[in-house]
Amino acid sequence: MQFAANFFFIIACPCLISLALPAEERNFLEIEKLGGSVSKTHRNSNDLEIDFHLRGKDLSDQDLEKLKGIKNLVSLNLGGTKVTAKGLVHLKEFASLRRLHLEKTLVSDDGMVWLKNLKSLEYLNLYSTKISDAGLSHLKDMGNLRRLYLWQTETTEKGVETLCRNLPNLLVDTGADLSVLTPSEPPKKLGNLKWRPATTASLPKSKSGPNLTLLFENKSKKKIKLYWISYGGQKRLYGEIEPGKTRRQNTYTSNTWLVCDQEDSPLGHFISERGDAKAIIPAGI
Numbered sequence: 001m002q003f004a005a006n007f008f009f010i011i012a013c014p015c016l017i018s019l020a021l022p023a024e025e026r027n028f029l030e031i032e033k034l035g036g037s038v039s040k041t042h043r044n045s046n047d048l049e050i051d052f053h054l055r056g057k058d059l060s061d062q063d064l065e066k067l068k069g070i071k072n073l074v075s076l077n078l079g080g081t082k083v084t085a086k087g088l089v090h091l092k093e094f095a096s097l098r099r100l101h102l103e104k105t106l107v108s109d110d111g112m113v114w115l116k117n118l119k120s121l122e123y124l125n126l127y128s129t130k131i132s133d134a135g136l137s138h139l140k141d142m143g144n145l146r147r148l149y150l151w152q153t154e155t156t157e158k159g160v161e162t163l164c165r166n167l168p169n170l171l172v173d174t175g176a177d178l179s180v181l182t183p184s185e186p187p188k189k190l191g192n193l194k195w196r197p198a199t200t201a202s203l204p205k206s207k208s209g210p211n212l213t214l215l216f217e218n219k220s221k222k223k224i225k226l227y228w229i230s231y232g233g234q235k236r237l238y239g240e241i242e243p244g245k246t247r248r249q250n251t252y253t254s255n256t257w258l259v260c261d262q263e264d265s266p267l268g269h270f271i272s273e274r275g276d277a278k279a280i281i282p283a284g285i
Contacts, residue, residue, distance in 0.1 A: 030066045034059055041074060041232035049075040051236060053101065061087030068093070077101040077236075079125065085111030092117055103127035103149065109135035116141060125149040133159030140166040148172045173211060190215060190278045197285075198266035205233045209253030213276045216247045219283045222261055229256035229269075241281070259285075 028038045035056030041047040050073060052059050059081035067073070073094050079101040088111035091097070097118050103125045112135040115121070122144050126135075132154040139145065145167055150160065151174060160172050193214070206229050218224055218241040226247065227235040235258060241247050251257070251272050258269045259281055270279045 027066050027068070027070055034063050034066065039232070039234045041230075043233075045232075046072045047074040047096075048072050049077075049230065049232065049234065051075075051077040052081050053077045053079045053236065053238075055237070056081055058082060061090075064090035067091075070094075073097055074120075075099040078105055079103045081105055083107060085109070087111070088114040091115065094118065096120055098144075099123040101125045102129060105129060107131070109138075112136075112138035115139065118142065119144060121145055123147045126153055128152040130154060132156075133162070136160070136163045139163060143167065145170055150174045190276055193270045193273065193277045193279045195268055195270065195280065195282055197268045203229050203233070203258060203269060204256050204271065205229060206231055206252070206256050207254040209255075210274065211250065211252055212272060212274070214249045214251055214257070214270070214272060214279045215277070216241055216249060216257075216279045216281065218243055218245055218281045220281055220285045221283070222267075222285065224267065224281060225260045225262065225264065227258040227260060229258055 031038055031050060034052070035058070036050055036052045037055070039049050041049055048070065050067070057080055059078065061084055064083065064087045067090055074096055076091070076094070076097060076099070080103070082105070083102070084106040085108045088107060091100075092114045095118065098120050100115070100118070100121060100123065104127065107126070108130040109132055112131065115124070116138045119142065121142055124139075124145060124147070127149045128151065130153070131150070133156055136155055136159050139148075140163060146169060148170060150172060155174070160174065164170055164172060208231070216226060221243050223243060224241050226238050226241060226249070228238050228251070230236055238249065239247060249257075253272055253274055255272045256269055257272070257279065259267045261267055267285045
């Protein structure tokens with residue numbers, strides 16, 4: 001009778017089940033409540049990816065405390081959240097972090113000081129933030145940094161050159177300066193990527209290669225979801241495209257982009273090739 005009573009008490013109070021979990025697993029549950037996803041980079045790996053992009057738009061500085069104690073974190077996507085410079089203090093312990101997305105956040109120069117100890121960092125996206133040359137100065141000793149994205153920031157050519165002198169293996173992408181394009185310049189003719197209808201076969205994982213831009217065009221009558229298939233094979237939601245609309249997407253050679261309907265049923269996919277291209281979602285799907 002005592003066992004039955006205890007069993008009933010646990011069922012009636014599911015919060016106790018959460019308290020019985022290890023601290024790291026409790027943090028995973030909290031992250032998912034905030035709109036984040038936690039996954040392994042590879043099936044047989046202990047390395048973790050955490051992604052708040054799109055689903056965690058309301059993520060705040062205080063919410064980042066939920067990351068404390070998580071081990072083997074190698075990729076963190078905070079893009080499009082409400083994180084500010086103050087929140088980046090919670091990242092200083094993640095020495096294994098290799099990829100960090102901060103695009104379209106509220107981070108500024110003050111927060112960059114908390115990144116300088118992330119010695120394993122290889123990829124940093126600061127697109128559409130308030131970062132200036134002062135913030136770049138905190139990155140000068142990050143010897144493993146290979147890719148840095150600075151579109152629509154307050155950095156200058158001089159600041160980028162100074163950083164690259166300290167990090168000669170760094171590739172910095174500052175985006176296109178549309179103001180220098182003349183009206184008489186002919187539009188670039190784009191080839192079409194092959195549309196690959198959905199099958200039961202596993203999708204190929206994305207591979208790293210040269211940077212390029214895809215122009216997705218939805219010719220169907222459905223509102224679709226666009227997913228990037230990560231280097232570990234996981235789905236990452238990047239956005240939605242209304243019928244008849246287009247979306248311009250930065251990507252790399254040999255990246256896989258999955259198209260799903262609103263119920264997340266796969267419709268088909270594209271694999272980027274060398275150079276910019278159109279990715280036309282057909283009318284008959």
